Amino acid sequence: MNVYGDIRTLFRDAVGHVAGERGVSAPDADFSVEPPRDARHGEISSNAALVFAGAFGMKPRDLADRLVARLEASDAVAEISVAGPGFVNLVLEPGRWRDQLRHILGQGIGYGDSQLGAGQRVNVEYVSVNPTGPMHVGHGRGAVVGDALAALLAKAGYAVTREYYVNDAGVQVDLLARSLYHRYREAAGEAPGDMREDFYPGDYLAGTASALLARDGTKWLGAAEEVWLEPVRDFAIEAMMDLIRDDLAALGVAHDVFASERELASSGAVERTLSELEERGLLHVGVLDPPKGKADEDWEPRPQTLFRSTAFGDDADRAIRKSDGSWTYFATDMAYHRDKFERGFPVLIDVWGADHKGYVKRMEAAVEALSAGGARFSVLVCNLVNLSEAGRPVKMSKRAGTYVTLREVVDRVGKDAVRFMMLTRGNEAALDFDLARAVEQSRDNPVFYVQYAHARACSALRNAADAFPGEDFSDAALGRAALDPLDGEEELALIRRLAGWPRTVEAAAEAAEPHRIAYALSEIAAAFHGLWNLGNVDEARRFVVAGDPALSRARLALVRATALVIASGLDIMGVAPVEEMR
């Protein structure tokens, strides 16, 4: 039960009917059924006649006239006309819109759930931060975008798995282990001197070092690196993953699967992947061109084994083995993506930070090759987050100690504000995040503005309980209310917005753009605040009208439906709907 979906069905039937008359089959083309920008063009407009006229050998306006002839018989349609080059514009019976409120009240938060995905399995991989330290704010954006996208796709009917790829192999974690060992010696009372330039300098390792000392005592002191490297590394990785999982928990992010690079590598998956590519002639030995546009005094041509990613649209072939014989990150990542595909995910989505943008093409090429075109793979690249405080940029420097971690920001403004702010831009756009703005209680702050609308709605319902003791204002009771009193243009405008919620969810899911949910909620909140304010000007237009329970009930049905849609959207965003502002 979805107004736009129902009208679309009417159009499809009408198009099919005309096609039958003309002895042609209607092409499976997409056409619009949507609110026009300009309200003078009615409540719903369709370009169906413009889309199908060509295939039917008709003029668009003639086809539009035929569609109108079919559609005007429907009970739902109050007015219908042809306009411009062949748009069909219509106005529905107000009751058709109002009935949508009953549907919303019946569905609750589940309103807007869709079967678009038809249960197809989707793997969303996000965060995947190296286990070498706490998360920073940029990581937080990827975490929120990935988490909201996963929730959005789930609402749209996909079977979503949320996955984290743990880079627990390779030189980074060896470096982490050596950094920790340095701290460990310090903790044990030795004076190891300054840290090496490439070590991880953060203080967080001091606590981990103490924990290591508490567990193992001084047994690693004076030992050769071959002896301590592995146990210290394992300890470090575990500690860092605990740290990261804590950061994620504070943000309200939880993954279903933590995939280990080390386990993958030791399973032989990399070798299997590469030998498959070898058999298919997709590996070759070659010499890459030197990198352009940057200082390259160290560059020397070297023949190496390359993956033929240019055959799948990449700009250059890519190395798969380092000079020391170990795999490149790309090689293990190919194996990992093949593994995801083989675990039964035809749709793979990765959420990456801006610093990995240059790797998109080669990964697309790799998945294309490894799935034989069977996987739908896409990468959402999250642009930078510019932190500021009341308009002043917060300079971040690890050296100067002004580095701001994600955890600090979450503790400062709360997870809801962080999550909402992170979704106020498309993922590809750079995002300005002002710490003061995020907690400001004003129209400027979208988090507040949407939360406030929900709280106001809850407040009206509380007021109703006071004004009409003993009356039943449950969702079920409101769903049975006579809704005819909802006849103001502002009321109907809000109802139309609520009726558009399922469309919004589907469109956002198809585009993989969770930020659209934030925008939609802001618009719904604005319509609601406007309606609320009419009650300031004219008491007769308040939601709760003393002495008129029937009118109040009808209006509260709209109020409650609005709150449910906002809550439904906030649920996708992972933001709690508050019942009162404190």
Add this chain to the structure above:
RNA sequence: GCGCCCGUAGCUCAGUGGAUAGAGCGCUGGCCUCCGAAGCCAGAGGUCGCAGGUUCGAAUCCUGCCGGGCGCGCCA
């Protein structure tokens, strides 16, 4: 040099091929003798970077320029 992203109101930005391009901020002017103003309403403000092309129709798709950001051998 190549690749990706961005270019829309003074500022920050929405806008999956539709009709006269929107919102917030800022500016101007209005709405409560609080108990529904943490808000609302109205107004001014645009060559959608430029030039071609495709289309019945382009901010949206294609090509070429201009400007800005990010990235570019074995790092992850």
